[in-house]
Amino acid sequence: MSTVAQQPDAAMKQRRDPAPAPARWRAGWRRGRQLAGVVPFFAFIAVFLVIPTLVVAIGAFANDDGHPTLDNLSSLGDGYILDAFGRSLWLSALTAVLGAILGALLAYALVTARPDGLLRRLVTSACGVLAQFGGVTLAFAFIATIGLSGFVTLFMQNQLGINIYSGGVWLFDMPGLVLVYTYFQIPLMVIVFLPALDGIRPQWREATASLGGSTWQYWRRVAMPLLAPAFLGSTLLLFSNAFSAYATAAALVSQGSPIVPLQIRSALTSEIVLGNQNLGKAMALGMVVVVAVVMWLYALLQRRTSRWLA
Known part of the structure; x- marks a missing residue:
């Protein structure tokens, strides 16, 4: 009886005693290595996201002398800035919807193919490349293809007698931005929406x-009903992607500032109207707020999608 009674007491005492020192050291060493592994990531986030956001937020509430002011934010109500935000929102929403619909159809076509087939691997690889194919390179590709002297434009004029610019030089204005933005929205939609389609049993x-x-x-x-949260979340991601795009629009639109990123560029680099740097920061802060709201909605939809994908 005494031996049996001592066994539970010994077990309880062993649970109360701390782990041996070597075991604690090994656990601490593993935690230290894990933290050391994420330090570069947090450093990258701090340098390229947190610090620029703080600079923009502080500068939006300061004048040229560094004193606090609300003049920059009140200037966001000017007509040309509101028009720029309206065009940016319209451009982002239109290209997000077009990219979401066309990309979803392409993703569904891939789902019906063999999972390990050559067609699916080839298309998904191409989408991964084309989704990141933007900026000046993409603008040059469209200019060389359907620009005023592009080979498709010249072919249609000389061989078919069709002038695609009879109604104006649309490639270097909002219609051209819609076409170019939709081009890189479609492969991005395929990448982000394909896992949801694969989750349909x-x-x-x-x-x-x-x-x-x-x-x-x-x-x-x-x-x-099952795909709706994933589809809407992907559309919001496409909206955020288009709303924050800059390099492609800057390469295409050489005159004027029809959207907010180009208005910010004009405020920061204008040689005619000086002292607009903080106004540019106020516009950038407005873009940050819009993107933050969109990504918050995207996170909510992704949380709902993960319930049945898991």
């Missing part, structure tokens, strides 16, 4: 068919 369609449901009923009552 064939057993759900078989269950719908066994209950007498049609294909339309399956999509309306099962697939579309």
Whole structure:
């Protein structure tokens, strides 16, 4: 009886005693290595995200002498700035919707192909490259293709007698930005929406068919409600991607500032109107607020999507 009674006491005492020193050292060493591994990431975030955001936020509330003021924020109500924000929102929303619809159709076509087939691997690899193919390089590609002296433009004029610029030089204005932005939105949609389509299980369609449901009923009552959060979240991501794009628009639009990023460039680099640097920071702060709200909504939708993807 005494031996049996001593065993629980010994076990409880062992649980109360701290771990041996070598074990604690090994655990601390592992935690230290993990923290050391993420230090470069946090340093990168601090240098290229946190510090610039703080500089923009502080500068938006300061005048040229560094004194606090609200004049920069009140200037955001000027007509040309509101027009720039309106055009940016319209451009981002339109290209996000177009890219989401066309990209979702392409992603669905990939889902119907073999998962390990050559077609799917080739298209997904191309989308991964084209989603990052932007900036000056993309603008030059469109100028060389359908610009005023592009080979497609000249071919259509000389061989087919069609002048695609009969109504104006649209490539270097808002219609051209819509076309170019949609070009890199489609592959991005394929990348972010394809996992959601892969999460749709064939057993759900078989269950719908066994209950007498049609294909339309399956999509309306099962697939579309499940895919709606992922689709809307992907569309918001495309909106944020277009709203913050700068280099492509800067390379295409050489005169005027139709969207907010170009207005910020004009405020920071103008040689005619000086002292607008902090106004540019105020406009940048407005862009940060818009993107932050969009990404917050995106995180909410992604959280809901992860419930059934898991």
